[in-house]
Amino acid sequence: MSLVQVLGARLRYAGLHPRALAAWAGTDRLSALPALLPALLERDLTPASTLLALFVAGREVPLDRLRLAVDLDALNRLDLIDIAGTSARARSAVLPIGQALLACDRLDTAPSPDLVCWPDDSSYHLALALPPGRKQRWLDLGSGSAFAPLMRPELTTEIAATDVNARAVELARHGAELSSVAHLTSYVSDLADEVPADWRGTCSIVSCNAPIPERDDDPYRPRWRSTDLGFIERLFAQAASCVAPNGIVVVHGAHDALAPVIADLPGERTVVVYTPPGARGFAVAWWVPGAEPRHVEAKRTLTEARPHLTHDDRIAALAGTLPAA
Ligand SMILES: C[S@@+](CC[C@H](N)C(=O)[O-])C[C@H]1O[C@@H](n2cnc3c(N)ncnc32)[C@H](O)[C@@H]1O
Structure with missing residues (x-):
């Protein structure tokens, strides 16, 4: 030790x-x-x-x-x-999450492009939307402080996490070591670019809690929150090259950015929107490229008892027990 x-x-x-x-x-x-x-x-x-x-x-x-x-x-x-x-x-902050400790910037840290963000509800939506059961390889893109891998390290025997922000990767490694999560490896990387080549086509799960694509060229915008308009398309292209033939891709993001990309994908796509009408829509999308072609869009109202989407919402959407979006 x-x-x-x-x-x-x-x-x-x-x-x-x-x-x-x-x-x-x-x-x-x-x-x-x-x-x-x-x-x-x-x-x-x-x-x-x-x-x-x-x-x-x-x-x-x-x-x-x-x-x-x-x-x-x-x-x-x-x-x-x-x-x-x-x-x-x-x-930095050291936060208890499940059996683990997560390191991120303290809440009073001044805003900067490299801020390593405090987990928000989107972090929980993504982490809880991942399918249960022990599998082999999980690739978490845009992992930040590695919230999802540290909350659910039991999901696979190997985890690779990437982030374009070197400070986030440093804190993700720190959290993993404090938590003795030895099967998590973090890479400074644009999406999956720096992940070892032998991970291509082998991941049971590819996940991403995506930054929000915005029409804003402000070089000082925080990287954890917003990104360019082409991000979601590049994300799904990289996910497609990393996911195993029977694997699943799980993405949390802005619905208006996810929808046009999801529409053109092969295989099974399930999208559940959780935001109320009138606000910018946010959703989790589950994509199983190797499954029969199917596209289901549903919505689920969040409640105090069930404040986050979970993998059960995918099952309910596919079974037709959630209202259409
Ligand atoms: C919304 S935050 C999610 C952080 C963490 N996964 C969570 O759920 O709390 C998005 C993350 O994506 C990272 N990111 C933005 N663009 C990226 C890119 N091109 N490649 C890898 N990571 C990127 C940001 O630095 C940030 O950590």
């Missing part, structure tokens, strides 16, 4: 895990935290909340408090904190 793996296990043991997060914040849904953090920052520090305050809320924490929770020297040596005087701050 590496020192980082040991530290990750200690952090989880000492309170950086979803149950402790839910007890502290009222939810373990990471996408709900940005709205809750201002109030959480005001709370008194307790032994149980020290690591959450440091790594989730991004708060400055007195060293003597931190020392009680975890090996301070290890945190410092492994560059997880900056120490100033008698207190420390986390260099």
Whole structure:
């Protein structure tokens, strides 16, 4: 075990895990935290909340408090904190997700093109839309901090994740090591360009929570959020070359960008839109290139009890039990 793996296990043991997060914040849904953090920052520090305050809320924490929770020297040596005087701050957020720890930029990080984004609801839509059952190879394109692989590492025996943002790849590797997810390999890559050639045609799952194509040439737009208008077409072309003959491609994205590309694909296409009428539509698309040609478009209303799409929505759309989009 590496020192980082040991530290990750200690952090989880000492309170950086979803149950402790839910007890502290009222939810373990990471996408709900940005709205809750201002109030959480005001709370008194307790032994149980020290690591959450440091790594989730991004708060400055007195060293003597931190020392009680975890090996301070290890945190410092492994560059997880900056120490100033008698207190420390986390260099990046470290968020509990399932059995894993995810590293991304703190919520108070100034916007920049290379910001490594906090997981939002789109991250959950994509991760939960992946088909269950253990398979061999999964390629997650535009993986960011590797939310989906860290939330569902059990889905395959090998995972490759790519991102064009080198900082995102650095943090994805950090999260994977803290989580001892050793079968995840992350590449700095435009889509699948840098993935080893022997992955072509072999992936049981190819996934992407796509940035939003926009008519905007602003060079400072955040890369995690928006992209050029040709992105979805290039994404599906690369997915087609990587997916195994019996594999599936799962993409979360803007419906207006997905629709024209999906319309021209062979095989089975299932699209479920989840946004209400009047807002820009967002959807998950499942594509099985090797299946009989079929194209189903349905919609599903999100509820408090079922706030994200899941793979069950694909099954329901194919069975005709969801309303047409
Ligand atoms: C909406 S974010 C999704 C991040 C993460 N997968 C999640 O679900 O939280 C889109 C990601 O795609 C990455 N990206 C944008 N263009 C890309 C490209 N051409 N190749 C690879 N990644 C790209 C961004 O840097 C960003 O991390």
